[in-house]
Amino acid sequence: MIGSRDLVDGPTLAERARWAESIGCSHVAVHDHLALQHAPIPLLTAVAMATERIRLCPLVLNNDLRHPAVLAQELASLDVISGGRVDVGIGAGWNEREYRAAGIGFDPPGTRIERMTEAIAVLRGLFAEGPFTYSGRFYTITEMDGQPKPVQRPGPPFLIGGTRERVVRLAAREADIVGLDLRQRGEAILDAFEARTDVRIGWIREEAGDRFDRLDVSVLRALGDIAVTREPLRVATELAHRYAGWTGVPMTAEDVLESPYSLIGTVPQLVDKLRRIRERWGINSFLIGWFEEPGLRDFAPVIEQLAEAEAQTGDHTP
16 A cells, blocks of 8 residues: 655646556555545545556545445445445544544544444445445434445445554454554554564454455554665664664564564565565555655565566465
8 A cells, every 4th residue: 555645736646646556556545634635535536537456545534524324425436436446444533633623522432433333334234235224322324225336346345443452353353454553652662563463463363253364454554664775784773773762662673674564675575574474464465655755666666576476376465
């Protein structure tokens, strides 16, 4: 996945999206905030009109900003316009300052998560054939036949991402794509390393059961910046020192280089690492950064090699 967050004009966005598609990126993604950025659905519609294959992913829609009946129509319309390329990234919302500024009540996490879970049920129901009725704590739908219907049947795949156990387990039960985000404060940074990754993937396996092999597991935040370099040990040493200072958690360059969340090394090293990560943990996609990041074009050969291998073998690769 590659993200867009700049306020750019249409031709610039189209050029960036076509470049991402040409090197083999799987998705263009965009955050959802009431901030200095384009709104997700118009931006992804523009990407759809400029490309042919790349998938479109809001990463993630704040459920509290839209009623799911309205969102269902917007997403289904985008799926039709794009020829079936939408992934539904949805979240419970987290930015309290944004809520306060807009005059929206900021409920406790459990309430927001429960409301999001109901919204997913409403979206799926409205994507399905025929009239849909739902009665929950937060939403009531009565004999509503959502229109238009998405191209993808029974509907677009859902992406749910998070950091904490409750949300990761929810994603494993409800989503098609489980996004692993990364908190970068205090001891939470340990989630970036091998032992904690084993634990988090264990949660997903437990909740998904037989579905695990059909899930996509995605890393939504890297540990540090992408660095295509012939001096990975030096870069990792500097990064380890910086993170140890921020978090108070001791770490070594080797910890950083072995982390499934870091992308530091030569092109062959990174290709090999991403393959090993997929084999060990089932992680098969990464949000590699934003169009405007300087290291992104250096990373393009990694994407191209993985995309070429995928085309030859049929395996899903980052």
